[in-house]
Amino acid sequence: MKRVLAGIDFVSEWSGKLVSVLIVFIMAILLLEVALRFAFNAPTIWAHELSMHFFGAYSVLAGAYVLLHNQHVKIDLIYLRFSTRGRAIIDTFTYLLFFLFIGLLLRYGIMIAWRAVELRQAVSPSPWGSPIWPTKLTVPIAALLILAQGLANFIRTVKLAVTGKELT
Amino acid sequence: MTEWLPILVLLSGLAFGLITGFPMAFTLASSSIIASWIFIGPQSLPYVATNVFGMMSSMVLIAMPLFIFMACVLEKSGVTQDLYAFMHQLLGPLRGGLSMGTVLICAIIAAMSGVSTTGVVTMGIIALPIMLKQGYGKSIAIGPILAGGALGLLIPPSISLIIYGMIARVSIGRLFAGGILPGLLLTFLYVSYIGIRSYFQPHIAPALPPDKRVPMKEKIALTSGLILPVLIISAVLGSIFAGIASPTEAAAVGAGGALASAAIHRRLNWQLVKDACYRAMAINGMIMWILFGASCFTSIFFRTGGQDLISDVIIGVASEPIYVFIIILVTLIVLGFFLDEITQIMITVPVFLPIIVELGYDPVWFGVLFMTQVQMDYLTPPFGFTLFYMKGVAPPEVSMGDIYRSIIPFVCIQLAVVMAILFFPQIVLWLPDVVFGLR
Numbered sequence: 001m002k003r004v005l006a007g008i009d010f011v012s013e014w015s016g017k018l019v020s021v022l023i024v025f026i027m028a029i030l031l032l033e034v035a036l037r038f039a040f041n042a043p044t045i046w047a048h049e050l051s052m053h054f055f056g057a058y059s060v061l062a063g064a065y066v067l068l069h070n071q072h073v074k075i076d077l078i079y080l081r082f083s084t085r086g087r088a089i090i091d092t093f094t095y096l097l098f099f100l101f102i103g104l105l106l107r108y109g110i111m112i113a114w115r116a117v118e119l120r121q122a123v124s125p126s127p128w129g130s131p132i133w134p135t136k137l138t139v140p141i142a143a144l145l146i147l148a149q150g151l152a153n154f155i156r157t158v159k160l161a162v163t164g165k166e167l168t
Numbered sequence: 169m170t171e172w173l174p175i176l177v178l179l180s181g182l183a184f185g186l187i188t189g190f191p192m193a194f195t196l197a198s199s200s201i202i203a204s205w206i207f208i209g210p211q212s213l214p215y216v217a218t219n220v221f222g223m224m225s226s227m228v229l230i231a232m233p234l235f236i237f238m239a240c241v242l243e244k245s246g247v248t249q250d251l252y253a254f255m256h257q258l259l260g261p262l263r264g265g266l267s268m269g270t271v272l273i274c275a276i277i278a279a280m281s282g283v284s285t286t287g288v289v290t291m292g293i294i295a296l297p298i299m300l301k302q303g304y305g306k307s308i309a310i311g312p313i314l315a316g317g318a319l320g321l322l323i324p325p326s327i328s329l330i331i332y333g334m335i336a337r338v339s340i341g342r343l344f345a346g347g348i349l350p351g352l353l354l355t356f357l358y359v360s361y362i363g364i365r366s367y368f369q370p371h372i373a374p375a376l377p378p379d380k381r382v383p384m385k386e387k388i389a390l391t392s393g394l395i396l397p398v399l400i401i402s403a404v405l406g407s408i409f410a411g412i413a414s415p416t417e418a419a420a421v422g423a424g425g426a427l428a429s430a431a432i433h434r435r436l437n438w439q440l441v442k443d444a445c446y447r448a449m450a451i452n453g454m455i456m457w458i459l460f461g462a463s464c465f466t467s468i469f470f471r472t473g474g475q476d477l478i479s480d481v482i483i484g485v486a487s488e489p490i491y492v493f494i495i496i497l498v499t500l501i502v503l504g505f506f507l508d509e510i511t512q513i514m515i516t517v518p519v520f521l522p523i524i525v526e527l528g529y530d531p532v533w534f535g536v537l538f539m540t541q542v543q544m545d546y547l548t549p550p551f552g553f554t555l556f557y558m559k560g561v562a563p564p565e566v567s568m569g570d571i572y573r574s575i576i577p578f579v580c581i582q583l584a585v586v587m588a589i590l591f592f593p594q595i596v597l598w599l600p601d602v603v604f605g606l607r
Contacts, residue, residue: 020449023237023423024441026230030420034413048227048416056224058233060460062453071454072191073508077556079189087189094190097198101216101461104201108217123225139221 001155008152009068015145016065022058026051045127052123053130057138064145067153088160095154102147109140174472177203178465192511196461200468207472219463223456227416228334233452234419235325238404238426239280240444240451242397245430248277250393252294257387260376264366267308267373270295271316271358275351278320280401296562305372306566308362310574314554315358315582318543321509322536323351324405325419327455328509332535335517339532340415341408345600346536350589354540357581365577396429409603455510462514470518479523489527493590496520497541504545504553512542529593536596537589544582547575 033047066072079087116133123130160166181199185192204212255269299309321328324344333340366373404422407413413421430436469475486492503512517538524534546554549572558571589595
């Protein structure tokens, strides 16, 4: 069990670190676009669209990393007044809502990604008209990653709520 | 009354999240799911995925991670410390100089990073022990950190203004230009207040003793690390205002410039790039997931008729535009006690903006008024959001009462500026009109 949880943590950590590189690509693409437009008066049709695809993946795929590091914004003025175990009991219940949201996001994420493949959807209106499915596919992938991390956190939380001891 | 039920479900979901410390992103999304399941039916649920994807394909928002990345590179390459050392020596010999310097530093850091006030408090907190050690009174040492940090909502490149621009579909460039004058006005008033007060009460804000000052030559040497970052920020804003680059492109140039400046100062290394990448990814991911949840929340709020009900009530109660503004400003103050700024922007702007536009006001002006108001809400005793955060990071001898006493004059200044913007819209609109021409 411990090794499974550690494995999930590892995947979340590295999925986040991996996508963090995309910001450098986004920057480089846009710098290239600016350079081409000013120096050669030859703007591209693809730079902004490509950076939009990257931005989408970059944002949604960071979810699991942010959850692992407990950085999702929460309003914890009241929450922090409870003991560690009290918080774990509260979390056990709120995590059910988390699963509701992420479960639906996974299910309908697969649906919109599949439809994009099936109908060969492209970005529109756009002169480049690049296919949209790769970016749509990142929605269910991100949902899967954050679901796994949520499950790992949930197991730890339940253990803490029931026994009062942390899972080490 | 049944038409109020969906709103009630949505709002109680929100309240549930506030009590249980459930992350805002998931609170917003799951309350919208429950409301739509009950009131629209399960066939409506695919909106969860389409709304998330809609947010992901926003062209305007691409500027956000780029500005965050730029700020992370500047911070990791030591610009913050350079800035602090410089301000310390430049303004230290004045009475109250350290406090004034803190306002300026927090404002500049906030402007560079555009992240939430809480982030700035962490950086500003370096200044607090130094001020207390210099013999500064708590009442003049704490306020500047909080008030300066809050300016980040207003001074470009503010992330909050980018998000507002996305919702309101107005030009980010105009918003940035509109935020500058109110931001400078606030900074000027803060510095004047500190200056006047410490001139008459030198014991609470003594000048830096002569043996700790450094000669002019060394002061100039301290600026060397700051020249490039200042040039970068000016180039970014300048190119937006001149209309030669979109905010997204300007942000990319800023990020590239920050890397170049780190390289020129021989501070660029693999570790720095890695740290900046990870941090920018985490901050952007955190903000974007709130936007995902909030876009689900507002779409269900609209589909169940919440928007119409609220605007009917507001327009029904308020016979004059001024009452509409009073209702909006009071709502924002109350929400400021509970919500972080991004959630607050995401759920209140879509409700209020149509009313404002219908009354014939400019959405750019309202955006700047909104941010000025929101930054005040976070500092308003007794429940302002950042005040509690400050208590958490301040040394133990600082009590909640000290924080309240210290912040009140600043909140009064902010209130005055909110009123000024309300009655003299030209404070906001003059610069955008000059820069971009009249619409």
